[in-house]
Amino acid sequence: MAVTPVDLTGKKILITGPTGQVALPVVEHFARIADVYALARFSKAEDRAVIEALGAKTLQADLADARSVMSIPDDFDYVLNFAVVKSGNFDYDLAANGEGIGYLMTRCKSAKAILHFSSTAVYEYDGLEPRKETDPLGDNHRVMFPTYSIAKIAAETVCRFVARQHQIPTTIARLSVPYGDNGGWMYFHMLMMKGGIPIEVHPDAPNYYNLLHADDYIAKIPYLLAAATPEVTTVNFGGSQRTSIEEWCAYISELTGFEPIFKNNPKAFGSLCIDTEKMHSLIGETAVDWKQGIKRQLEKLAPEVLINKQG
């Protein structure tokens, strides 16, 4: 039985990592109905104006720096932690991603619920097997992002510790492949196909994932917050439909005429699809069909590459 979603209308919400690909549409959506504060380092000054134009207030802080986090307001109703850093420097990345969620939760311990976004990159590689929340963890994304998987695992651990220590209702959502009208992994694949650049895939084909459209993750956030408990609910978060790099590149090829060149690499991330049972039982199924989502993305971001602009 799915949980009853919380009502975010008029609530004071903190969203970290607001300028990123995943959180930007979330800020845009919730700033229309709630009192949204957006926290980042704002390393690019122009990002601040983009966020403020959406109707959110900005808070400049570095999650690696306890003092800057402790200076933000402490009376948020809900916290959505999307911030992530993958600089490749273990000290900094563990501090910002791992310790950072700890500082944030300690500061915002009176929140009704905290939603921490993790990644399926925390799972050990296990071929085509859909990954359950209880499956072994591992350094999955080392080949491309040396600190990422380890820092995301560290962040989950700190998150659970602080939630239990302070009895903060918390959910950890392990994202598969988020995408939308502002981009995503498959958009880079389209650009690689256009440029004739080989796409590295694991030889254990197909390379399965669960694409999750922004419309769906925005719609499910109130459910994920409702599922929060101080014991911490950890749940996979991807599209209900499973697809693969091979399938979505074939579909992009149909839309654009660009041909993918696949190059086998046993060190590529490899298939990382999710077992959806726990997700479906808590928050229900997602709605956006992956083909429609990709078509919409290309219509928005690169209409010139579409062969049939009407169809």
Ligand SMILES: NC(=O)c1ccc[n+]([C@@H]2O[C@H](COP(=O)([O-])OP(=O)(O)OC[C@H]3O[C@@H](n4cnc5c(N)ncnc54)[C@H](OP(=O)(O)O)[C@@H]3O)[C@@H](O)[C@H]2O)c1
């Ligand atoms: N994108 C994906 O395909 C994917 C897949 C699975 C899971 N996820 C998860 O989804 C979340 C969002 O990912 P994303 O791809 O949207 O990230 P992103 O595009 O790299 O954006 C990261 C955001 O975090 C902020 N940030 C970075 N370091 C910070 C620090 N030290 N203190 C405060 N803010 C900081 C950045 O702003 P400043 O640089 O200005 O601080 C930016 O707003 C992450 O938790 C990620 O692990 C993403």
